[in-house]
Amino acid sequence: MRGVAACESLSRRLGMHLLLPGEQTRSGLRRSCRAEAVRSRRGRPRAHRALLDAEGSAIAVHELVGEEGFATTERLVRLVLEDQAPARWQILDLRRVTRVDTAALTLLTGLTRCRDAVVTVLVEPRSPAARSHLRELPDQVVRFGELDGALESCETQLLETHGCADELPEGLVAVGAQDLLQGLSPAAVDSIETRTTTKVFTPGSVVFDQDEPADGLYFLSAGQVSAEVRTRHGRGWRRLNTIMAGASFGELALVDGQPRSTRIVALEPTICHILTPAAYGELQEAEPTAWAQLTLAIARSLSQRLRSSTVDVAAFDAS
Numbered sequence: 353m354r355g356v357a358a359c360e361s362l363s364r365r366l367g368m369h370l371l372l373p374g375e376q377t378r379s380g381l382r383r384s385c386r387a388e389a390v391r392s393r394r395g396r397p398r399a400h401r402a403l404l405d406a407e408g409s410a411i412a413v414h415e416l417v418g419e420e421g422f423a424t425t426e427r428l429v430r431l432v433l434e435d436q437a438p439a440r441w442q443i444l445d446l447r448r449v450t451r452v453d454t455a456a457l458t459l460l461t462g463l464t465r466c467r468d469a470v471v472t473v474l475v476e477p478r479s480p481a482a483r484s485h486l487r488e489l490p491d492q493v494v495r496f497g498e499l500d501g502a503l504e505s506c507e508t509q510l511l512e513t514h515g516c517a518d519e520l521p522e523g524l525v526a527v528g529a530q531d532l533l534q535g536l537s538p539a540a541v542d543s544i545e546t547r548t549t550t551k552v553f554t555p556g557s558v559v560f561d562q563d564e565p566a567d568g569l570y571f572l573s574a575g576q577v578s579a580e581v582r583t584r585h586g587r588g589w590r591r592l593n594t595i596m597a598g599a600s601f602g603e604l605a606l607v608d609g610q611p612r613s614t615r616i617v618a619l620e621p622t623i624c625h626i627l628t629p630a631a632y633g634e635l636q637e638a639e640p641t642a643w644a645q646l647t648l649a650i651a652r653s654l655s656q657r658l659r660s661s662t663v664d665v666a667a668f669d670a671s
Contacts, residue, residue: 380416380424382448384431386439387411387510392503393593395576398531400516404507407514411506412439413499417448422455429459433466441471441506445499449477452485464490471509473502500591524573525598527625532571532600532649540642547631551624553577559616559624566605566612568628569650572597575622580615589615603650606632 388408396404412435414428432442444460446452452460464472473494477483496502511517527533527545536544548571553559559577560567576596580589592614595601601616606629627635636643 380418380420381428381431382415382417384412384414387413387503387507390503392500392507393591394504394507395593395595395599396507397596397598398534400511403511403514403516407510409437410439410510411441411443411503413443413445413503415445415448419451419453420446420449420456421453422459425456425459429463432463438467438470440469441473441509443473443475443499443502443506445475445502446477446482446486447475447499449482450479452477452482457485457488460486461489464493471506473506475499475502524623526573527571529598530571530600531598532603532653533646536642536645536649540639540645543635543639543642544627544646545625547635548625548627551626553618553622553624555618555620555622557618559618559622560602560612562613562615563611566602566609566629568602568626569600569606569632570602570616571600571625571627573623573625576619577601577622578617578619580617581613582615594619600653603653605629606650607654 386409388405390413391404391408412432414431416424416428418424428444432438442463471494472492473496474486474489475496475498476486494502494505496505527548528538528541533541533544550573553575559570562580562582572595574597576594578594579592579601581592582588583590595616602612604610604613606627609629632643632646635646
């Protein structure tokens with residue numbers, strides 16, 4: 353009788369009764385990847401990006417979808433516990449989870465407690481019922497509403513463990529110190545800088561709007577800006593990334609001259625140095641060597657962004 357009672361208790365805890373509804377075939381672990389394959393949208397200095405490339409495997413992202421029960425959640429638990437190179441930060445992306453039964457909650461609770469020095473980060477479900485059920489998880493679980501915020505937080509903690517403070521540069525970042533211009537000759541940098549104009553933007557102001565005519569390449573000397581695109585049907589804006597001082601944006605203005613594909617909004621007092629298409633053309637005529645060096649730097653920057661986007665798409669589409 354004691355054995356029967358024990359089995360009944362286990363069945364209740366893990367939701368294993370024969371007559372309970374089964375899990376949907378599209379439920380469970382959709383994908384797992386590491387942070388060297390998927391990044392937050394926060395702009396970071398070149399040295400920080402290189403460190404995240406090298407050490408990003410310390411952050412793991414696991415996306416679950418649909419109705420979570422014993423079988424689907426157990427697959428995740430096995431994946432984490434049997435990992436020969438366990439991640440220090442485990443992000444559980446549950447945005448698309450619609451239901452969490454008792455068995456899944458029990459397994460997730462155990463997973464959050466099974467290893468010391470491992471940070472469990474939860475991206476909460478959009479489903480109110482599933483989100484409410486997960487309130488029973490331990491308090492040490494760090495919670496976010498979106499994956500991007502969870503990734504940014506884990507990246508920042510990873511950088512801090514390597515002595516890289518995630519702080520804005522002190523003072524102005526000169527044109528010559530911009531990431532895009534690293535590796536250019538001093539003469540080329542001087543030729544570019546003398547042809548830029550300076551603008552100051554207050555917090556919340558639009559630096560340029562989506563579909564506006566392109567007016568130049570922007571070097572961000574101070575402050576932070578957000579790159580945004582209109583959502584479907586034009587009902588709002590979606591943030592693509594945050595750009596900090598020392599970075600540049602708007603390079604395509606010098607490449608194809610097409611209208612802007614994004615909106616840029618100042619998040620704080622911001623100073624930009626702008627190289628207009630006219631100044632870029634004048635640079636080509638007067639200083640062809642400097643023009644060639646800048647054009648090659650732009651091509652490399654666009655290539656790197658395209659390569660990173662390809663990796664992100666591959667990571668998110670993997671099932």
